[in-house]
Amino acid sequence: MTRATPSIQAAAIVLLLVLAVHLAVFWPGIMTWDAIRQYGQAVSGQYDDWHPPAMNWLWHQLRHVADGPAPMLVLQASLYWGGTLLLLLAALRRGRRGAAVTIGVLALSPIALVLVGTILKDSLFAGALLLAAGLLAIAPPGARWPRIVAALVLVAAATLRFNAVPACLPLLVALCPAAWRATLPRLAAISVLAAVPLVLALPLANAALHAERSGVELSLVIYDLAGTGRFSHADTFPPLAARDPVAVNRGCYSPISWDSYAWWGPAPCPIGFAALRAPLATKPGPYGWWLAALAAHPVAYLEHRLTHFDRNTRFLVHDADLPVLSLESDPNRWGYAVAPNPVRTWTSTLAVASVATPLGWPACWIALAFGLVVLRPSLRDGGVAPALAWSALLYALSYLPLSVASEVRYHFWTIAATGVAAALLLGQRATWAVPRWRQALAVVPFAAILLGSIAARLV
Structure with missing residues (x-):
């Protein structure tokens, strides 16, 4: 033994x-x-x-x-x-x-x-x-x-x-x-x-x-058309019956999520999933309309994507403005629910508090994953830690062009993978046996994003 x-x-x-x-x-x-x-x-x-x-x-x-x-x-x-x-x-x-x-x-x-x-x-x-x-x-x-x-x-x-x-x-x-x-x-x-x-x-x-086609891919198209229209102050949608679609869209758009364009919100936007599904199917098709809006207003599209990614990663934001963790079961016809217990109450309280700290800010974990990749970029040795760092970083960055909502759960894997990779790498001397410029490139962005996140919440 x-x-x-x-x-x-x-x-x-x-x-x-x-x-x-x-x-x-x-x-x-x-x-x-x-x-x-x-x-x-x-x-x-x-x-x-x-x-x-x-x-x-x-x-x-x-x-x-x-x-x-x-x-x-x-x-x-x-x-x-x-x-x-x-x-x-x-x-x-x-x-x-x-x-x-x-x-x-x-x-x-x-x-x-x-x-x-x-x-x-x-x-x-x-x-x-x-x-x-x-x-x-x-x-x-x-x-x-x-x-x-x-x-x-x-x-x-x-x-x-x-x-x-x-x-x-x-x-x-x-x-x-x-x-x-x-x-x-x-x-x-x-x-x-x-x-x-x-x-x-x-x-x-x-x-x-x-599996039946639900049109789920339209959520991204609709949100990008809406965001591009909001920042360009132009009508980027297919022809609709709505009067003054620019003004309607201005009142519906949120950089946090696309939910107002879905059917489940308390006040769905008149320009939403149901109203757009048929018009988007007309020529040139959903992605044709998307490409046309992007080609006409590339800066507005980037503004929309970066603004949403800021909320999605909880960077320069106030935590109270963003969705919280789900702590109870929603009503359902089967009556499934989690019975109250002191440990869950305590855990939930700590979880809500943690989301309002760097532990719950994906931007900080993304910056840490980036730093780990800078320090140990190679996948050639087959080590699990560099693979985890790359996995966390690439997955998080995929939300820059693809996200339609801002919840911590979307970054659960990035947080978990980065934490394990950091635990395995940061305590090793070999990790830091790199030129000083690489050390700086690993540390400075993380420090800047951490301090920027804190400062934004104090303003």
């Missing part, structure tokens, strides 16, 4: 107990409106593509175990804590006790506890990627099966989000044999090849499940 074995056994026991307590505190799982809609499709077995059909199908299968959100809660939490345990054990096996303790503490973040306790594709996605990263970290050199299982998990995770590829790709590349990554040309080639199954995963899953 090695000296590290007792520590490994103790860590495994502690995290299994944490999993049990976590499940008990949030049982049977918080059901938001998204989860309610998804569970309805899981019950009926009929899917559309507004939310990932693969997750709805999985939930349908889990109903053979038990009805309601509980089986999905168990799956989410098991993936999250299972991945955390593997990463923690890998650190202990390498004698990195400080890194292991940091990974465990970060995993206990109240924000993470609430998000994992809420039935969300974002939580399922983050849990799956943590498990894949843990398998990569724990796999002995040359071991195939842990890597094969991790690769399958990543492809499955790619069915859960339309922007999953940037998050999954660095991890999938790191799983490949070292010889495939030995030179930059080989690394580039394997990156292109590895992207293929990730890109195909979502459309193939939707086709296999005969």
Whole structure:
């Protein structure tokens, strides 16, 4: 028995107990409106593509175990804590006790506890990627099966989000044999090849499940047309019956989210999803209208995207103006709800408070991920930490052109992956054995974004 074995056994026991307590505190799982809609499709077995059909199908299968959100809660939490345990054990096996303790503490973040306790594709996605990263970290050199299982998990995770590829790709590349990554040309080639199954995963899953087209892609088109029109003071929509669409749009647009253009808000915009669906289908089609608006008003489009990304990442904002975490189940026809308990109340209070600190500001985590990539950019050695840093950064940046809403849950994976990567990298001397200009490039942007975020909230 090695000296590290007792520590490994103790860590495994502690995290299994944490999993049990976590499940008990949030049982049977918080059901938001998204989860309610998804569970309805899981019950009926009929899917559309507004939310990932693969997750709805999985939930349908889990109903053979038990009805309601509980089986999905168990799956989410098991993936999250299972991945955390593997990463923690890998650190202990390498004698990195400080890194292991940091990974465990970060995993206990109240924000993470609430998000994992809420039935969300974002939580399922983050849990799956943590498990894949843990398998990569724990796999002995040359071991195939842990890597094969991790690769399958990543492809499955790619069915859960339309922007999953940037998050999954660095991890999938790191799983490949070292010889495939030995030179930059080989690394580039394997990156292109590895992207293929990730890109195909979502459309193939939707086709296999005969998911009905919902027009979900129009949400981005509509929001970009609205934002471009708002900042250009021009009519960027297809011809509509609405009188003075510029003025109407001015009253509807919010840099926080597209929700006023959807049908579920308390006061839907007259220029919204229902009114635009048919006009957008006319020539040149939704993306043709989008390209026309972008070509006519590129600066306005950039203003819209940057302003929304600022809210999405909670950078130069006031936290009170942005959406909060969901702490209770929304009303649903099955009556599923989480019973009140003191531990959940305490955890929820801490989570809400944490969102108003750098722990809940994605901009700071993105800056930290950028710094880690600057310090340790190479994916050629197959290490899990650089792969996590790249995954966190690329996934976060995908929201710059693709986001339509501003909630912390969208950046759950970026926060979790950056935290683990920082725990593994920042305590190593080799990480800082780089030229001073690279050290500055890693540290200065993080410090500037952190200080800018704090200053914006004090104004």
